[in-house]
Amino acid sequence: MTLIRAHRPQIGLSVVLAVYWVPVLVGVRWGVWAGGDPVEVARSIGMAIGQDFLELPMTTLALAPFVLAASVAAILALRQHATRPHEGFVADGLTLLFGLPYLVWGLYLALVYVVFIAQCALLRHGSCFL
Amino acid sequence: MRSALTVVGLSFAIALAFVVVADRGPTGSIGGAPFANLHGGLPQGLEAYRNQVQGTRGGGLGEGTFEWSAETPDPAATVLAFYDQTIDRALWDVIAVGEQTMSFSYRPNARVRGGVRTVDTGRSTFLVVWVTDLSLPSGFPATFPGGYRARPIGAARSDGTGYELRWDIDGNLDSGRFIDDFAHVLTDAGWDVVTLTTTGATPGLTCRSRSAPSLTCAVTTSYELDTTKSTGIVYSVHGSYVATVRLDGLSGR
Numbered sequence: 001m002t003l004i005r006a007h008r009p010q011i012g013l014s015v016v017l018a019v020y021w022v023p024v025l026v027g028v029r030w031g032v033w034a035g036g037d038p039v040e041v042a043r044s045i046g047m048a049i050g051q052d053f054l055e056l057p058m059t060t061l062a063l064a065p066f067v068l069a070a071s072v073a074a075i076l077a078l079r080q081h082a083t084r085p086h087e088g089f090v091a092d093g094l095t096l097l098f099g100l101p102y103l104v105w106g107l108y109l110a111l112v113y114v115v116f117i118a119q120c121a122l123l124r125h126g127s128c129f130l
Numbered sequence: 131m132r133s134a135l136t137v138v139g140l141s142f143a144i145a146l147a148f149v150v151v152a153d154r155g156p157t158g159s160i161g162g163a164p165f166a167n168l169h170g171g172l173p174q175g176l177e178a179y180r181n182q183v184q185g186t187r188g189g190g191l192g193e194g195t196f197e198w199s200a201e202t203p204d205p206a207a208t209v210l211a212f213y214d215q216t217i218d219r220a221l222w223d224v225i226a227v228g229e230q231t232m233s234f235s236y237r238p239n240a241r242v243r244g245g246v247r248t249v250d251t252g253r254s255t256f257l258v259v260w261v262t263d264l265s266l267p268s269g270f271p272a273t274f275p276g277g278y279r280a281r282p283i284g285a286a287r288s289d290g291t292g293y294e295l296r297w298d299i300d301g302n303l304d305s306g307r308f309i310d311d312f313a314h315v316l317t318d319a320g321w322d323v324v325t326l327t328t329t330g331a332t333p334g335l336t337c338r339s340r341s342a343p344s345l346t347c348a349v350t351t352s353y354e355l356d357t358t359k360s361t362g363i364v365y366s367v368h369g370s371y372v373a374t375v376r377l378d379g380l381s382g383r
Binding site for chain 2: 010011013014015016017018019020021022024025026027028029030032033034035036037039040043048059060062063087091
Protein backbone atom coordinates (compact mmCIF):
# COMPACT_ATOMS: atom_id res chain seq x y z
CA MET A 1 0.00 0.00 0.00
CA THR A 2 2.85 2.33 0.86
CA LEU A 3 4.53 1.44 -2.42
CA ILE A 4 1.38 2.28 -4.37
CA ARG A 5 0.99 5.56 -2.47
CA ALA A 6 4.62 6.45 -3.18
CA HIS A 7 4.20 5.79 -6.91
CA ARG A 8 0.64 7.10 -7.18
CA PRO A 9 1.48 9.86 -9.74
CA GLN A 10 3.25 7.39 -12.06
CA ILE A 11 0.46 4.79 -11.74
CA GLY A 12 -2.18 7.45 -12.42
CA LEU A 13 -0.34 8.68 -15.50
CA SER A 14 0.04 5.09 -16.74
CA VAL A 15 -3.71 4.50 -16.46
CA VAL A 16 -4.43 7.69 -18.41
CA LEU A 17 -1.86 6.95 -21.11
CA ALA A 18 -3.21 3.40 -21.44
CA VAL A 19 -6.40 4.65 -23.14
CA TYR A 20 -4.29 6.30 -25.84
CA TRP A 21 -2.42 3.05 -26.46
CA VAL A 22 -5.67 1.18 -27.17
CA PRO A 23 -6.25 2.39 -30.79
CA VAL A 24 -2.58 1.72 -31.53
CA LEU A 25 -2.83 -1.86 -30.25
CA VAL A 26 -6.14 -2.43 -32.06
CA GLY A 27 -4.41 -1.18 -35.23
CA VAL A 28 -1.55 -3.61 -34.66
CA ARG A 29 -4.07 -6.45 -34.32
CA TRP A 30 -5.74 -5.46 -37.60
CA GLY A 31 -2.33 -5.18 -39.26
CA VAL A 32 -1.27 -8.63 -38.13
CA TRP A 33 -4.63 -10.04 -39.23
CA ALA A 34 -4.28 -8.44 -42.67
CA GLY A 35 -0.86 -9.95 -43.37
CA GLY A 36 1.52 -8.48 -40.85
CA ASP A 37 4.17 -6.79 -42.97
CA PRO A 38 5.39 -3.42 -41.58
CA VAL A 39 3.51 -1.41 -44.22
CA GLU A 40 0.22 -3.19 -43.45
CA VAL A 41 0.70 -2.79 -39.70
CA ALA A 42 1.53 0.94 -40.04
CA ARG A 43 -1.44 1.47 -42.34
CA SER A 44 -3.77 -0.38 -39.97
CA ILE A 45 -2.56 1.67 -37.00
CA GLY A 46 -3.22 4.86 -38.96
CA MET A 47 -6.71 3.68 -39.88
CA ALA A 48 -7.52 2.52 -36.33
CA ILE A 49 -6.42 5.85 -34.87
CA GLY A 50 -8.36 7.76 -37.51
CA GLN A 51 -11.53 5.76 -36.98
CA ASP A 52 -11.46 5.15 -33.22
CA PHE A 53 -9.98 8.32 -31.82
CA LEU A 54 -13.20 10.33 -31.71
CA GLU A 55 -14.99 7.44 -29.99
CA LEU A 56 -12.15 6.70 -27.60
CA PRO A 57 -14.12 7.27 -24.37
CA MET A 58 -16.81 4.87 -25.64
CA THR A 59 -14.43 2.14 -26.82
CA THR A 60 -12.45 2.33 -23.57
CA LEU A 61 -15.42 2.82 -21.26
CA ALA A 62 -14.15 0.20 -18.81
CA LEU A 63 -11.01 2.29 -18.23
CA ALA A 64 -12.91 5.58 -17.78
CA PRO A 65 -13.48 5.20 -13.99
CA PHE A 66 -9.75 4.66 -13.48
CA VAL A 67 -8.93 7.72 -15.58
CA LEU A 68 -11.42 9.72 -13.53
CA ALA A 69 -9.88 8.50 -10.27
CA ALA A 70 -6.33 9.26 -11.49
CA SER A 71 -7.35 12.75 -12.61
CA VAL A 72 -9.13 13.56 -9.32
CA ALA A 73 -6.11 12.32 -7.35
CA ALA A 74 -3.81 14.44 -9.51
CA ILE A 75 -5.95 17.55 -8.97
CA LEU A 76 -5.98 17.02 -5.21
CA ALA A 77 -2.22 16.49 -5.14
CA LEU A 78 -1.52 19.58 -7.23
CA ARG A 79 -3.66 21.70 -4.85
CA GLN A 80 -1.45 20.72 -1.90
CA HIS A 81 1.32 23.19 -1.18
CA ALA A 82 3.62 20.75 0.56
CA THR A 83 6.99 20.29 -1.10
CA ARG A 84 6.82 17.34 -3.45
CA PRO A 85 9.34 15.54 -5.63
CA HIS A 86 9.63 17.14 -9.06
CA GLU A 87 8.83 13.84 -10.79
CA GLY A 88 5.48 13.50 -9.01
CA PHE A 89 4.56 17.07 -9.90
CA VAL A 90 5.29 16.48 -13.61
CA ALA A 91 3.42 13.14 -13.59
CA ASP A 92 0.32 14.75 -12.08
CA GLY A 93 0.49 17.58 -14.60
CA LEU A 94 0.71 15.13 -17.49
CA THR A 95 -2.12 13.07 -15.99
CA LEU A 96 -4.37 16.11 -16.17
CA LEU A 97 -3.08 17.14 -19.59
CA PHE A 98 -4.10 13.77 -21.09
CA GLY A 99 -6.88 12.80 -18.69
CA LEU A 100 -9.06 15.90 -18.71
CA PRO A 101 -9.61 16.10 -22.53
CA TYR A 102 -10.56 12.41 -22.46
CA LEU A 103 -13.04 12.94 -19.62
CA VAL A 104 -14.53 16.11 -21.11
CA TRP A 105 -14.97 14.44 -24.48
CA GLY A 106 -16.52 11.38 -22.80
CA LEU A 107 -18.91 13.64 -20.92
CA TYR A 108 -19.90 15.34 -24.18
CA LEU A 109 -20.54 11.96 -25.86
CA ALA A 110 -22.59 10.81 -22.86
CA LEU A 111 -24.63 14.02 -23.06
CA VAL A 112 -25.29 13.51 -26.77
CA TYR A 113 -26.39 9.94 -26.01
CA VAL A 114 -28.77 11.06 -23.24
CA VAL A 115 -30.26 13.84 -25.39
CA PHE A 116 -30.74 11.41 -28.26
CA ILE A 117 -32.48 8.85 -26.06
CA ALA A 118 -34.62 11.54 -24.43
CA GLN A 119 -35.66 12.92 -27.81
CA CYS A 120 -36.58 9.46 -29.01
CA ALA A 121 -38.56 8.71 -25.87
CA LEU A 122 -40.47 12.01 -25.99
CA LEU A 123 -40.93 12.65 -29.69
CA ARG A 124 -40.74 9.28 -31.39
CA HIS A 125 -42.39 7.13 -28.75
CA GLY A 126 -39.30 5.03 -28.18
CA SER A 127 -38.80 4.06 -31.79
CA CYS A 128 -35.13 5.09 -32.08
CA PHE A 129 -32.28 2.63 -32.02
CA LEU A 130 -28.61 3.25 -31.53
CA MET B 131 14.38 8.49 -17.26
CA ARG B 132 13.75 5.23 -15.45
CA SER B 133 10.45 6.59 -14.19
CA ALA B 134 9.39 7.59 -17.72
CA LEU B 135 10.16 4.12 -19.04
CA THR B 136 8.17 2.60 -16.18
CA VAL B 137 5.15 4.77 -17.07
CA VAL B 138 5.39 3.89 -20.77
CA GLY B 139 5.74 0.17 -19.99
CA LEU B 140 2.97 0.10 -17.42
CA SER B 141 0.54 2.05 -19.62
CA PHE B 142 1.30 -0.27 -22.53
CA ALA B 143 0.71 -3.32 -20.33
CA ILE B 144 -2.63 -1.95 -19.07
CA ALA B 145 -3.74 -1.19 -22.66
CA LEU B 146 -2.62 -4.62 -23.84
CA ALA B 147 -4.55 -6.34 -21.06
CA PHE B 148 -7.63 -4.27 -21.89
CA VAL B 149 -7.45 -5.02 -25.64
CA VAL B 150 -7.09 -8.75 -24.98
CA VAL B 151 -9.74 -9.01 -22.24
CA ALA B 152 -12.24 -6.76 -24.09
CA ASP B 153 -11.43 -8.61 -27.36
CA ARG B 154 -10.86 -5.44 -29.40
CA GLY B 155 -9.77 -6.03 -32.98
CA PRO B 156 -9.61 -9.28 -34.91
CA THR B 157 -7.85 -12.48 -34.02
CA GLY B 158 -6.40 -15.02 -36.42
CA SER B 159 -5.12 -14.17 -39.85
CA ILE B 160 -6.41 -13.26 -43.28
CA GLY B 161 -4.34 -16.12 -44.69
CA GLY B 162 -1.45 -16.01 -47.13
CA ALA B 163 -1.15 -14.58 -50.60
CA PRO B 164 -3.08 -13.38 -52.57
CA PHE B 165 -5.11 -11.98 -49.65
CA ALA B 166 -2.38 -10.82 -47.29
CA ASN B 167 -0.58 -7.46 -47.21
CA LEU B 168 -2.71 -5.70 -49.84
CA HIS B 169 -2.05 -2.27 -48.29
CA GLY B 170 -5.55 -1.21 -49.25
CA GLY B 171 -5.13 -2.24 -52.87
CA LEU B 172 -5.98 -5.30 -54.92
CA PRO B 173 -4.17 -8.64 -54.88
CA GLN B 174 -0.91 -8.61 -56.79
CA GLY B 175 -1.39 -8.85 -60.54
CA LEU B 176 -4.87 -7.31 -60.54
CA GLU B 177 -5.52 -3.63 -61.12
CA ALA B 178 -8.22 -1.24 -60.04
CA TYR B 179 -10.36 -0.21 -63.02
CA ARG B 180 -9.23 3.29 -63.88
CA ASN B 181 -12.32 4.96 -65.35
CA GLN B 182 -14.51 4.85 -62.24
CA VAL B 183 -17.51 7.00 -61.47
CA GLN B 184 -16.24 9.11 -58.56
CA GLY B 185 -17.32 7.85 -55.14
CA THR B 186 -18.48 4.40 -56.29
CA ARG B 187 -15.42 2.44 -55.28
CA GLY B 188 -15.98 -0.13 -52.54
CA GLY B 189 -14.94 -3.56 -51.44
CA GLY B 190 -14.21 -5.91 -48.63
CA LEU B 191 -11.58 -8.24 -47.29
CA GLY B 192 -12.12 -11.33 -45.17
CA GLU B 193 -10.38 -14.56 -44.33
CA GLY B 194 -9.80 -16.16 -47.72
CA THR B 195 -11.93 -13.69 -49.61
CA PHE B 196 -11.44 -10.36 -51.37
CA GLU B 197 -13.83 -8.15 -53.30
CA TRP B 198 -13.37 -4.78 -55.06
CA SER B 199 -16.23 -3.00 -56.78
CA ALA B 200 -16.84 0.19 -58.74
CA GLU B 201 -19.17 1.74 -61.30
CA THR B 202 -17.95 2.93 -64.67
CA PRO B 203 -19.58 4.63 -67.67
CA ASP B 204 -17.75 2.14 -69.92
CA PRO B 205 -19.56 -0.90 -71.37
CA ALA B 206 -18.91 -4.35 -69.92
CA ALA B 207 -16.84 -5.40 -72.95
CA THR B 208 -14.39 -2.53 -72.32
CA VAL B 209 -14.09 -3.49 -68.65
CA LEU B 210 -13.40 -7.14 -69.44
CA ALA B 211 -10.93 -6.20 -72.20
CA PHE B 212 -9.07 -4.03 -69.66
CA TYR B 213 -8.67 -6.93 -67.27
CA ASP B 214 -7.79 -9.33 -70.06
CA GLN B 215 -4.95 -7.00 -71.05
CA THR B 216 -3.73 -5.94 -67.61
CA ILE B 217 -3.96 -9.14 -65.52
CA ASP B 218 -0.55 -10.55 -64.65
CA ARG B 219 -0.62 -13.95 -66.34
CA ALA B 220 2.47 -15.06 -64.45
CA LEU B 221 0.33 -15.06 -61.29
CA TRP B 222 -3.17 -15.58 -62.65
CA ASP B 223 -4.27 -18.26 -65.07
CA VAL B 224 -7.15 -16.85 -67.12
CA ILE B 225 -9.81 -19.55 -67.48
CA ALA B 226 -12.02 -17.53 -69.80
CA VAL B 227 -13.16 -14.05 -70.78
CA GLY B 228 -16.80 -13.94 -71.79
CA GLU B 229 -19.50 -11.38 -72.45
CA GLN B 230 -20.32 -10.56 -68.82
CA THR B 231 -17.69 -12.26 -66.73
CA MET B 232 -14.07 -13.24 -66.61
CA SER B 233 -12.73 -16.17 -64.59
CA PHE B 234 -9.23 -16.92 -63.43
CA SER B 235 -7.31 -19.05 -60.97
CA TYR B 236 -4.24 -18.25 -58.87
CA ARG B 237 -1.20 -20.06 -60.24
CA PRO B 238 0.73 -20.41 -56.94
CA ASN B 239 -2.34 -21.85 -55.17
CA ALA B 240 -4.85 -23.80 -57.24
CA ARG B 241 -7.41 -23.68 -54.39
CA VAL B 242 -8.01 -20.02 -55.19
CA ARG B 243 -10.41 -18.85 -57.89
CA GLY B 244 -11.31 -15.34 -58.93
CA GLY B 245 -13.23 -13.38 -61.46
CA VAL B 246 -14.56 -10.14 -62.79
CA ARG B 247 -18.33 -9.77 -62.74
CA THR B 248 -20.07 -7.02 -64.68
CA VAL B 249 -23.66 -5.82 -64.64
CA ASP B 250 -24.45 -3.52 -67.57
CA THR B 251 -27.37 -1.21 -66.76
CA GLY B 252 -27.33 0.49 -70.15
CA ARG B 253 -26.11 3.81 -68.77
CA SER B 254 -23.22 2.42 -66.73
CA THR B 255 -21.57 -0.83 -65.70
CA PHE B 256 -21.14 -2.16 -62.19
CA LEU B 257 -18.04 -4.28 -61.86
CA VAL B 258 -16.70 -6.51 -59.13
CA VAL B 259 -13.23 -8.06 -58.99
CA TRP B 260 -13.35 -10.95 -56.56
CA VAL B 261 -10.95 -13.61 -55.31
CA THR B 262 -11.90 -16.49 -53.00
CA ASP B 263 -10.06 -19.43 -51.53
CA LEU B 264 -12.52 -22.16 -52.50
CA SER B 265 -10.38 -24.90 -50.90
CA LEU B 266 -10.40 -26.81 -54.18
CA PRO B 267 -8.59 -30.15 -54.05
CA SER B 268 -5.56 -30.91 -56.15
CA GLY B 269 -6.54 -32.28 -59.52
CA PHE B 270 -9.75 -30.29 -59.63
CA PRO B 271 -10.44 -29.26 -63.26
CA ALA B 272 -8.77 -25.92 -63.90
CA THR B 273 -11.45 -24.98 -66.41
CA PHE B 274 -14.25 -25.01 -63.85
CA PRO B 275 -14.78 -21.45 -62.55
CA GLY B 276 -15.63 -20.32 -59.06
CA GLY B 277 -18.86 -18.67 -58.03
CA TYR B 278 -19.23 -15.09 -56.89
CA ARG B 279 -19.60 -14.81 -53.09
CA ALA B 280 -19.37 -18.57 -52.66
CA ARG B 281 -17.47 -19.69 -49.57
CA PRO B 282 -16.37 -23.32 -49.14
CA ILE B 283 -18.03 -25.47 -46.48
CA GLY B 284 -15.72 -28.23 -45.36
CA ALA B 285 -13.43 -30.16 -47.62
CA ALA B 286 -14.36 -31.29 -51.11
CA ARG B 287 -15.31 -34.93 -51.45
CA SER B 288 -13.95 -36.94 -54.33
CA ASP B 289 -14.71 -40.41 -55.64
CA GLY B 290 -13.68 -42.37 -58.68
CA THR B 291 -15.55 -40.21 -61.17
CA GLY B 292 -15.78 -36.74 -59.73
CA TYR B 293 -15.90 -34.17 -56.97
CA GLU B 294 -18.58 -32.80 -54.71
CA LEU B 295 -18.20 -29.32 -53.23
CA ARG B 296 -20.41 -27.43 -50.83
CA TRP B 297 -20.52 -23.64 -50.94
CA ASP B 298 -22.11 -21.16 -48.57
CA ILE B 299 -23.78 -18.73 -51.00
CA ASP B 300 -25.50 -16.59 -48.38
CA GLY B 301 -23.56 -13.53 -49.58
CA ASN B 302 -25.81 -13.50 -52.64
CA LEU B 303 -29.33 -12.14 -52.30
CA ASP B 304 -30.88 -15.58 -52.74
CA SER B 305 -30.07 -18.91 -54.31
CA GLY B 306 -32.02 -18.09 -57.49
CA ARG B 307 -29.84 -15.03 -58.08
CA PHE B 308 -26.68 -17.07 -57.46
CA ILE B 309 -27.73 -19.78 -59.92
CA ASP B 310 -28.64 -17.19 -62.57
CA ASP B 311 -25.22 -15.49 -62.12
CA PHE B 312 -23.31 -18.77 -62.07
CA ALA B 313 -25.03 -19.85 -65.29
CA HIS B 314 -23.57 -16.74 -66.97
CA VAL B 315 -20.14 -17.49 -65.48
CA LEU B 316 -20.25 -21.08 -66.74
CA THR B 317 -21.41 -20.04 -70.22
CA ASP B 318 -18.63 -17.44 -70.43
CA ALA B 319 -16.10 -20.04 -69.20
CA GLY B 320 -16.86 -22.56 -71.94
CA TRP B 321 -19.61 -24.66 -70.40
CA ASP B 322 -23.07 -25.25 -71.86
CA VAL B 323 -25.83 -24.83 -69.32
CA VAL B 324 -28.16 -27.74 -70.12
CA THR B 325 -30.91 -27.12 -67.57
CA LEU B 326 -31.55 -24.03 -65.49
CA THR B 327 -34.05 -23.43 -62.68
CA THR B 328 -33.89 -20.03 -60.98
CA THR B 329 -37.25 -20.04 -59.21
CA GLY B 330 -38.82 -22.18 -56.50
CA ALA B 331 -37.34 -23.46 -53.28
CA THR B 332 -34.33 -25.24 -54.77
CA PRO B 333 -32.92 -23.47 -57.83
CA GLY B 334 -30.21 -25.35 -59.71
CA LEU B 335 -28.56 -26.07 -63.02
CA THR B 336 -26.73 -28.72 -64.95
CA CYS B 337 -23.89 -28.09 -67.36
CA ARG B 338 -21.52 -29.75 -69.80
CA SER B 339 -18.02 -28.73 -70.85
CA ARG B 340 -17.77 -27.67 -74.49
CA SER B 341 -14.12 -28.70 -74.81
CA ALA B 342 -14.54 -32.03 -72.94
CA PRO B 343 -18.19 -33.12 -73.23
CA SER B 344 -17.70 -36.03 -70.84
CA LEU B 345 -17.29 -33.43 -68.06
CA THR B 346 -20.65 -32.56 -66.57
CA CYS B 347 -21.79 -30.59 -63.57
CA ALA B 348 -24.88 -30.38 -61.41
CA VAL B 349 -25.45 -27.46 -59.06
CA THR B 350 -28.28 -27.71 -56.57
CA THR B 351 -29.19 -25.25 -53.85
CA SER B 352 -31.12 -25.44 -50.62
CA TYR B 353 -31.71 -23.49 -47.45
CA GLU B 354 -30.04 -25.28 -44.56
CA LEU B 355 -30.99 -24.62 -40.95
CA ASP B 356 -28.25 -24.30 -38.38
CA THR B 357 -29.76 -25.59 -35.17
CA THR B 358 -26.55 -24.97 -33.24
CA LYS B 359 -27.22 -21.20 -33.37
CA SER B 360 -30.74 -21.21 -31.97
CA THR B 361 -31.33 -18.02 -30.04
CA GLY B 362 -34.32 -15.84 -29.26
CA ILE B 363 -37.99 -16.57 -29.52
CA VAL B 364 -39.09 -15.08 -32.85
CA TYR B 365 -36.08 -16.22 -34.88
CA SER B 366 -35.40 -19.46 -33.10
CA VAL B 367 -33.13 -20.94 -35.76
CA HIS B 368 -30.60 -19.58 -38.23
CA GLY B 369 -29.77 -20.88 -41.66
CA SER B 370 -27.99 -20.12 -44.89
CA TYR B 371 -28.27 -20.80 -48.59
CA VAL B 372 -26.00 -23.67 -49.59
CA ALA B 373 -24.99 -24.80 -53.07
CA THR B 374 -23.86 -28.35 -53.74
CA VAL B 375 -21.66 -28.60 -56.81
CA ARG B 376 -21.17 -32.03 -58.33
CA LEU B 377 -18.59 -32.54 -61.09
CA ASP B 378 -18.65 -35.84 -62.98
CA GLY B 379 -16.90 -37.54 -65.87
CA LEU B 380 -13.34 -37.01 -64.74
CA SER B 381 -12.35 -40.64 -65.14
CA GLY B 382 -12.97 -40.56 -68.89
CA ARG B 383 -10.62 -37.66 -69.50
